[in-house]
Amino acid sequence: MVEHIVIFKFNDxxxxxxxxxxxQKLTSLKNEISGIVDIQAGVNFSERSQGFELGLTVRFEDKQALEQYGPHEKHQEAVAFLKEIGLTDLIVVDFEI
Structure with missing residues (x-):
């Protein structure tokens, strides 16, 4: 399995x-894209976040599922929405478990 972690920073x-x-858009991807085992997202409440406001974790069956996720039309729609609402930065970490 592969764990995909993303943290997002937005403008004011x-x-x-x-x-x-x-x-809602991100978590609904589980029903739209094959290979997703689990997906969780939430608004950060920690003051240690260095300004990052939203977190996402996606667990995939394997690396191939992760590779198919990135260019998938539904994922790209979610990315476009994030940019539309003011995404300014993100950090991504992927690792096998």
């Missing part, structure tokens, strides 16, 4: 409502 105009909509 991004609302909590927009972040919650992003969470």
């Amino acid at each position: 105009s991004t609302t909590v409502e927009q972040q919650n909509e992003a969470i």
